[in-house]
Amino acid sequence: MGEEVAQVTRAIVVDGPGEHRLVRRATEAPGRDEVRVRVAAAGICMSDREVYDGHRDADYVRYPVVPGHEWSGTVEAVGKGVDPALVGRKTVAEGFRACGVCERCREGDTNLCTGGYDETGFTRPGAFADHVTVPARLLHLLPDDADLRAAALLEPAAVVAAAVRAGEPRPGERIAVVGAGTLGLLAVQLLASHSPALLTAIDPRETRGRQALRFGAGEALPPDEAAERAGHYDLVVETAGAPSTAQDACALARRGGRVVLTGMFAPGATGIDPVRLSLAQLTVRSVFGASSSAWAAAVRAFGLGLLDPAPLITHEYPLERFGDAIALVGSGDPKAGKVLLRP
CATH class of the missing domain: 3.40.50.720 (NAD(P)-binding Rossmann-like Domain)
Structure with a gap:
């Protein structure tokens, strides 16, 4: 079920509007039905800027929070009940933690779950970090040769799909x-x-x-x-x-x-x-977010080369420069396209 050698992981924590810190702590083993992913790249969007500025509706954020809902990475460890063969696989994952049992979920509209809003990077720790832990059922696996830098944009691509x-x-x-x-x-x-x-x-x-x-x-x-x-x-x-x-x-x-x-x-x-x-x-x-089926469609289109987000990326920053990165997003700089954090 994946090795659990003690190691240090870093994360950006936004304690409240305009307040952030880089924390270091020991990695945690994924829980039952979960996977821990080593983050390759995480995109910053205006929703993240809203979280940082304190402009996001209070019902859609929970401080303190590790932001980051657009990301890609490689499965590093799995919890009980998860196939160990996932370790080493390149992946992205849905952000919405849909309940799976309400009427909307049963009809396939997992993005409209009535079980209460819950999303990676807003109410759960996100990917502005070395690692992110998510339920294995939310993964969408990528080809072995996938460009993880470009794949970090598959969340907005799923919305487009x-x-x-x-x-x-x-x-x-x-x-x-x-x-x-x-x-x-x-x-x-x-x-x-x-x-x-x-x-x-x-x-x-x-x-x-x-x-x-x-x-x-x-x-x-x-x-x-x-x-x-x-x-x-x-x-x-x-x-x-x-x-x-x-x-x-x-x-x-x-x-x-x-x-x-x-x-x-x-x-x-x-x-x-x-x-x-x-x-x-x-x-x-x-359209509000993306359902599981829209995610699957975006990942297929990416694999076929119909979607190539890589040319959108203009800036890449390490976690230590999160302040510079978030300031650039929404700044109006005409040279700024998609901004990535690269742990």
Whole structure:
């Protein structure tokens, strides 16, 4: 069941808003049905910045906490009840600790579990550390030759996979992606594999537009030019979560079109016009996190080369420089893409 030689592990602990420390302690043996993973890389996203700044809803964080919900690594030890053959395998893992027995879980919507919110990196110790311990049932194993640096972004890729599945893209359709951040660029990659007639990336940042073209978009437009395409697209995938982008996405969809909202909107965001919804007969879906099946789809797409998150990574820091890394995320620096911690 895996060796348990005493060793020291390090972790970033956020005690409260704006307060963090690097701790060192002995590694713990994984419990029954758990695995301990040596972290290879962990991505920092705006949710982590919200935790650090104290802006995350109190129901969705538990201080003190070791953040880190986007990560990859290698199984180092297993607990009782877990196949020892997992040791040495490259892996990622779902973040939501779904109960598995509520109605939502039984129907496959593990991301909508009604058993109470519980997620690695927010209510449970996460991967801004040398090691992370998770239930073995949450693992998604990777090929032996997988790039663990890129695989750290499979959590946002799973969200994108959920959005694309909800949008049901069909070959030959006109598709727009609103926002060219991490989610938007991954969405462009995955949607490009569905052979659209037109794939438009919409973002005010010219550098992000150019990157979207490299990721498979047929064109990149700023929002003001895209607004002239109102009613043009069969499918619109919104990824920005900006105050007006939900309304903008609905305006871009044709009559009878489909809209998928993946951005995390703050209170006060512009509402969707109900007159537009009813007269245009739009289908609007939203995505919160990713279900187990969406994770599986993202891992498959990664293994097939349909998703390659590596070009999104611009900065890598050791744990000791967590303060610099978290400051860069959300700083507005145009050169900052995905920021990784590398234990």
